[in-house]
Amino acid sequence: MAATQEEIVAGLAEIVNEIAGIPVEDVQLDKSFTDDLDVDSLSMVEVVVAAEERFDVKIPDEDVKNLKTVGDATKYILDHQS
Amino acid sequence: MSKIKPSKGAPYARILGVGGYRPTRIVPNEVILETIDSSDEWIRSRSGIETRHWASPEETVAAMSIEASGKAIADAGIDAAQIGAVVVSTVSHFSQTPAIATEIADRLGTDKAAAFDISAGCAGFGYGLTLAKGMIVEGSAPYVLVIGVERLSDLTDLEDRATAFLFGDGAGAVVVGPSQEPAIGPTVWGSEGDKSETIKQTVPWDRFLPDLRLRAGGGTPTGDVSELPLDSEGNVKFPAITQEGQAVFRWAVFEMAKVAQQALDAAGISPDDLDVFIPHQANVRIIDSMVKTLKLPEHVTVARDIRTTGNTSAASIPLAMERLLATGEAKSGDTALVIGFGAGLVYAATVVTLP
Numbered sequence: 521m522a523a524t525q526e527e528i529v530a531g532l533a534e535i536v537n538e539i540a541g542i543p544v545e546d547v548q549l550d551k552s553f554t555d556d557l558d559v560d561s562l563s564m565v566e567v568v569v570a571a572e573e574r575f576d577v578k579i580p581d582e583d584v585k586n587l588k589t590v591g592d593a594t595k596y597i598l599d600h601q602s
Numbered sequence: 603m604s605k606i607k608p609s610k611g612a613p614y615a616r617i618l619g620v621g622g623y624r625p626t627r628i629v630p631n632e633v634i635l636e637t638i639d640s641s642d643e644w645i646r647s648r649s650g651i652e653t654r655h656w657a658s659p660e661e662t663v664a665a666m667s668i669e670a671s672g673k674a675i676a677d678a679g680i681d682a683a684q685i686g687a688v689v690v691s692t693v694s695h696f697s698q699t700p701a702i703a704t705e706i707a708d709r710l711g712t713d714k715a716a717a718f719d720i721s722a723g724c725a726g727f728g729y730g731l732t733l734a735k736g737m738i739v740e741g742s743a744p745y746v747l748v749i750g751v752e753r754l755s756d757l758t759d760l761e762d763r764a765t766a767f768l769f770g771d772g773a774g775a776v777v778v779g780p781s782q783e784p785a786i787g788p789t790v791w792g793s794e795g796d797k798s799e800t801i802k803q804t805v806p807w808d809r810f811l812p813d814l815r816l817r818a819g820g821g822t823p824t825g826d827v828s829e830l831p832l833d834s835e836g837n838v839k840f841p842a843i844t845q846e847g848q849a850v851f852r853w854a855v856f857e858m859a860k861v862a863q864q865a866l867d868a869a870g871i872s873p874d875d876l877d878v879f880i881p882h883q884a885n886v887r888i889i890d891s892m893v894k895t896l897k898l899p900e901h902v903t904v905a906r907d908i909r910t911t912g913n914t915s916a917a918s919i920p921l922a923m924e925r926l927l928a929t930g931e932a933k934s935g936d937t938a939l940v941i942g943f944g945a946g947l948v949y950a951a952t953v954v955t956l957p
Contacts, residue, residue, distance in 0.1 A: 562648065562887050565852045581849040 522601050523575055528594045535570045536590075539563050549591035557590075567593075577601045611741030612780030615734065617957045618680070618745075619777040621673025622924035623666045624911065625655040631767060638763040645767045650886020654770030654912030656755040663695040666773035667706045667751045670920075674747065675710070677957065678777035682711040685777070686743025689733055690719045691726025691916035693945070694753045706749065716743065723801070724882045724944025725791070726750050726916030727774070728952060731940075732789040734778035749775040750916030757803070759842035761834060768885075769843070770912025774920025776957070787869030787953035790861050794947045797853065801845040801945040804831055813838055843945070854888045854943055858951075859895035862941045865951035876902050877936035878926060878956065882943055883908035883918035903931050915944065923956065932956055 523531065533547035542557050553559040559567060564587070568579050571593065577600045579587075587593045630653050631642045645651060657666065667690065675682055688710075690703040703717035722729040727750040734746035754769035778786070813830055831839040862881075866873065879902050881889055886908050893904055907922035914921060919940050926932035934956055941951035 560648065561848055562851050562885075565848050565855070566891060569852065569856055581846070581852065584848055 523597070525594055525598060528575065528597050529590065531574050532567070532571060532590055532593060535567050535574065539566050539570070547590055549589070549594060551590050552588055553590070553593075554588075571597060575601050609741035611737075611739045613739070614781040614784045614786075615738035615778050616781035616783075616785030617731075617776045617954055618779045619674045619676070619678025619957050620920055620924045620927065621670045621675070621677055621775050622917075622921045623669035623673075623773045624921070625657040625661045625666070625771050627656050627658060628653050629656050634760070634767045637760040638766045640763050640767070648885075648887065649768060650889075650906065650909050651767055651912050653910050655772055657753050657771040661753075661771070663692055663702055663751050663753055663773075664705050664709070666753075666771070667702070667749045667775065668709055670751070670773035670775040671706065671710055671747055671749060673924075674775040674777050678745070678779065680745055680777060680779070683713045685710070685712045685715045685745045685747050687734070687737055687746045688712065688715050688717040688749070689730040689746060690717075690749045690751060691722055691730045692719060692751045693721060693723060693726075693915060694756055695719065695751075696756070703749075707747075710747075712747075715747075722916070722948050722950070723946055724884065724913075724915045724918065725942035725946070725948040725950045727919040728789065728791065728940060728942040728950025729948070730916075731776070731778065731786065731952065731954075732791065732950060735786045735789075738778055738780055745777055745779045747775060747777055748920075749773060750914075750918070750920055752915045752917050754843065754913070754915060757841065757843045759804070759831075759839065759844070762842065762844070764847060765842070765844060768913050770914045772911060772914045772917045772921050774914075774917045774924060776920055776923075785955035787865065787871070789950055789952045790865040790868055791950035792861075792948070797849070797947045799846075800849045800853070800947065801843065803841045804839075804844050805841045807841070810838070851885070851888060853947065854884060855891040855895060858941060858943045858949060859892050861943075861949055861951050862892065862896055862939060865941065865953055866939060869953035871937060871939075871953050873898055873902070875937060876939055876953075878903045878905070878932045878938035880905040880919055880922050880926070880938050880940045882941065883911060883922055884913050884944070916942070918942075927956065
């Protein structure tokens with residue numbers, strides 16, 4: 521069953537917490553991965569791969585650069601999950 | 603039908619000796635920051651690199667190779683004349699022909715050893731090692747010298763903030779010879795040419811011909827010079843290595859971890875049996891993520907030579923191997939997983955017993 525927006529944000533929060541050590545409550549829709557959450561371009565790849573596994577979605581390299589905020593990633597996963 | 607006598611090789615092959623050469627000049631991040639807008643902290647956090655070695659004009663590909671090889675031959679306890687083949691992996695020897703391996707074989711004092719270059723980027727050491735193992739077991743050479751050597755500072759765009767800090771120079775060599783026990787496992791290797799654009803040389807050499815003809819005043823240019831890369835002062839730039847950082851990182855960490863696991867499985871070695879992990883020294887973040895993805899146990903010594911050597915492509919694995927043995931972090935007889943991966947894209951992984 522496809523994940524809801526709330527489930528996706530909660531999942532991304534856990535992933536970002538594990539990879540960048542950011543408290544889960546700081547991971548909100550309007551937060552920028554690089555500017556607010558200390559997720560640099562390489563950590564972003566790790567976040568993306570973890571999100572792919574968790575939400576059964578493919579996020580190609582060319583789309584990763586468009587995922588600036590948690591909201592961007594959440595919408596992408598909502599639109600593309602199988 | 604006439605019967606052809608088969609060749610006769612050794613039962614198995616092993617690495618008998620290793621040697622490295624690092625250029626004299628040590629280049630700290632401060633020097634890199636003279637030509638890019640970045641910071642020491644940024645470079646360290648993205649790559650782990652603190653310093654790298656850059657070769658002087660005298661520290662040529664051949665000169666560095668001979669230094670490293672001399673140490674490897676001494677470490678193996680053989681004479682250069684016993685070497686039957688010299689395999690050199692490099693992407694930064696700028697004379698197309700002849701192969702640099704022949705000059706190296708001659709200057710080392712081999713007895714007309716077979717000698718050739720291979721081009722397999724950062725997987726070059728594993729490719730060479732695999733060829734060497736085949737030669738020993740098949741019987742075409744009693745000992746094989748495998749050299750990884752690069753002067754990547756010549757192929758570095760010092761104004762590109764994504765790569766200016768990344769590359770270093772150096773040579774690493776191993777002597778491969780006969781063994782009564784298996785000491786080089788099955789190689790898991792391959793190529794993914796559909797990803798060839800992710801790491802490449804900015805401009806092929808032949809694109810420079812019109813520019814060279816113009817400079818030489820040799821008449822009308824025969825090609826387009828308008829698309830050649832220019833530096834900030836408008837001068838034509840030497841080609842450099844570029845890469846798509848995120849795409850390479852994803853492939854290196856997640857796809858190469860699978861290849862590394864396959865090499866362990868093929869050798870029948872569990873992570874618990876492993877003593878040392880020597881991945882290509884591309885980026886400390888790739889190394890750390892691979893260790894995590896592979897779930898390597900705490901006791902496994904991980905090579906992080908990149909911190910003071912930078913990315914030296916084909917030279918990185920033997921250089922890291924030599925340093926781990928020299929510092930005592932690894933010891934002779936240890937079981938090590940080695941994996942190289944890079945431009946091509948190409949990769950090669952195997953499990954070896956350290957010399």
